[in-house]
Amino acid sequence: MSAGTGVVLGLIIGIAGGWILAGRQRGSAARGSKAHLMPSVLSGHSLTTPQLLAWIDAATQGWLILTPDLTIGYINSRAERLLQFSSNLLVRGQPLDEVLSVPELEEAIISVRHQQRPQRCEWEQQRIPLEAIVLPGSDEWLLVLLQNRQSLEAQQQQQERWVSDVAHELKTPLTALMLVSDRLEGAVSEDDGVLVERLQRELRRLQLMVEDLLELSRLENILPRDQVDYSALNLDQLVEGAWNSIRPLADQRDVSLSINTDEPGPLLGDQRRLHRAVLNLLDNALRYSPDHDSVEVDILPSGGWWLLSVRDHGPGLSETDLSNMFQRFYRGDPSRARSNRSGSGLGLAIVQQIAVNHGGRVQARNHPDGGTSMELLLPKGQA
Numbered sequence: 001m002s003a004g005t006g007v008v009l010g011l012i013i014g015i016a017g018g019w020i021l022a023g024r025q026r027g028s029a030a031r032g033s034k035a036h037l038m039p040s041v042l043s044g045h046s047l048t049t050p051q052l053l054a055w056i057d058a059a060t061q062g063w064l065i066l067t068p069d070l071t072i073g074y075i076n077s078r079a080e081r082l083l084q085f086s087s088n089l090l091v092r093g094q095p096l097d098e099v100l101s102v103p104e105l106e107e108a109i110i111s112v113r114h115q116q117r118p119q120r121c122e123w124e125q126q127r128i129p130l131e132a133i134v135l136p137g138s139d140e141w142l143l144v145l146l147q148n149r150q151s152l153e154a155q156q157q158q159q160e161r162w163v164s165d166v167a168h169e170l171k172t173p174l175t176a177l178m179l180v181s182d183r184l185e186g187a188v189s190e191d192d193g194v195l196v197e198r199l200q201r202e203l204r205r206l207q208l209m210v211e212d213l214l215e216l217s218r219l220e221n222i223l224p225r226d227q228v229d230y231s232a233l234n235l236d237q238l239v240e241g242a243w244n245s246i247r248p249l250a251d252q253r254d255v256s257l258s259i260n261t262d263e264p265g266p267l268l269g270d271q272r273r274l275h276r277a278v279l280n281l282l283d284n285a286l287r288y289s290p291d292h293d294s295v296e297v298d299i300l301p302s303g304g305w306w307l308l309s310v311r312d313h314g315p316g317l318s319e320t321d322l323s324n325m326f327q328r329f330y331r332g333d334p335s336r337a338r339s340n341r342s343g344s345g346l347g348l349a350i351v352q353q354i355a356v357n358h359g360g361r362v363q364a365r366n367h368p369d370g371g372t373s374m375e376l377l378l379p380k381g382q383a
Contacts, residue, residue: 232267283347
């Protein structure tokens, strides 16, 4: 083993250690606990330099290790192909700026050096879209992970097309099954009627899921801040309109709506989709609200944003629920819900995508005085 290779091995471990340390400093409990277990896991085992370098060379990502003076300490063959280095060009040991000129990467490197946090950047290398993640290591060494962004985008587009195609194909048989179940309802005995009712309930849930999948697929293919369908809106009117859609369900349980605001909340947005987002938030709050209680909505200015807060007075959510509730098909503990209605599992994922498309975001937290608060942040506009 050469001295240079030994140094590279030590610095690979140093980079990994620095990355773990940075993760701990950011308060990542999960990664921190795993990092704490690493010494005991590796105890008694010998990890050789050839084995580490073989893994790096076989990696599907490009690996580029930079020394403190930004010399290329190590580069695997995948990185050489992505950066389109000639096979006759020996780049190891060469200053990075002499063999590669990428302003986006240079800016990311400077930022990592200054902040000691990972940075991501994108650029095109002779019409090939590349993505790099720059990781800080010990003693100012850096690791650059490279990959072809084109293949990732192609996979994502293929997945979205697949979901959309499947949803479209399911609509016709589901409609036919609903018609059959409606005919069965009046033709079966009372005992079998219970089974038909259950069948209809599950078919309605599947229809809702298919419709939500199609809507989510359409939302993901819209460019952020695409203002083609934007119009002047008021948040208080959106809230009142959405509540009217679920008022019959709320009245059954004697749950009321309370809107607290000093301003109507003017903004520009897609009326249909923002109505859907607010409706989903209110419906979610209604599910967790106790009977004879209220759903509280606050509309507050926050700098250049409007903060729409929807709070229920339910039992609150676990840390797991708060971390995963915007994921597709995620379902929390059913015992927390005060309603027997079941949704598609996509409602909050749709809210999140609508918020992103409008240049905003949505988050959830447990309210200090009890219950859960769903907060939708949207850019201000003039109505």
